Amino acid sequence: MVEVQVFGLIMDEESRAPVMVLRAVEGEETLPIQIGFAEAASIAAALENIEVSRPMTHDLLMVVLDTLDASIERVEITDLRDSVFVAEIHLKKGRRTFKIDCRPSDAAALALRAGAQIFVADEVFLKAAPADAAEASRLQWLAFFHALEASENPDSILDSDPEKTVH
Known part of the structure; x- marks a missing residue:
């Protein structure tokens, strides 16, 4: 397993769909x-610490977990099957632990709110990582410019290296 962070969100130019870019905490995997x-x-709301007047779905789930004295220990992206990523949320309640099947986007949204670590199985990188260094670099630069555009403090981002920056 490789620990990752949410590097940023970009818009896929072809499909016009959002893309979550994960980047290894130590290493070059994207x-x-x-x-x-x-x-x-x-x-995006979790990354930017945006407070909303009414809870979003992931905020609501965090309230439910808190009310039940349960916590998110970690989340894992465990597989890629037929072009669909598979993830698990590892919950803890007392001495019991539970693995909950979910989508990677839900896992990441909850992990960001809970301050939990995000992991990706090594084989997922092998199956899904960009095929070449140019595509990986393009994704890093797109996420870097998105972070720059969305930031309230662009100087802190400009002082960083897009190859190392984690949003």
């Missing part, structure tokens, strides 16, 4: 995952 618009909005 993993783009196409996601839905609602999940992209939820992830």
Whole structure:
């Protein structure tokens, strides 16, 4: 398993669908995952610490978990089957642990809110990582410019290296 962070969100130019870009905390692995618009909005809100007047779905789930004294230990993207990514949320309640099947976008949205680590199975990178370095670099630069555009403090991003920046 490789620990990753949400590097950023970009718009796929061909499909016009949002893409969540995950980047290894240590290493060069980059993993783009196409996601839905609602999940992209939820992830963006978590990345930017945006408070909304009414809870979004992932905020509501965090309230439910808190009410039940359960916590998210970690999330894992475990497989890629027929072009569909598979993820699990690892929950803890007391001494019991549970693995909940979910989409990677939901797992990431919840992990960001819970401050939980995100992991990707090594074989997922082998199956899905960009085929060449040029595509990986293009995704990194797109996420870098998106972070620059969305940031309230662009100087902090300009002082960083897009090859290393994690949004």
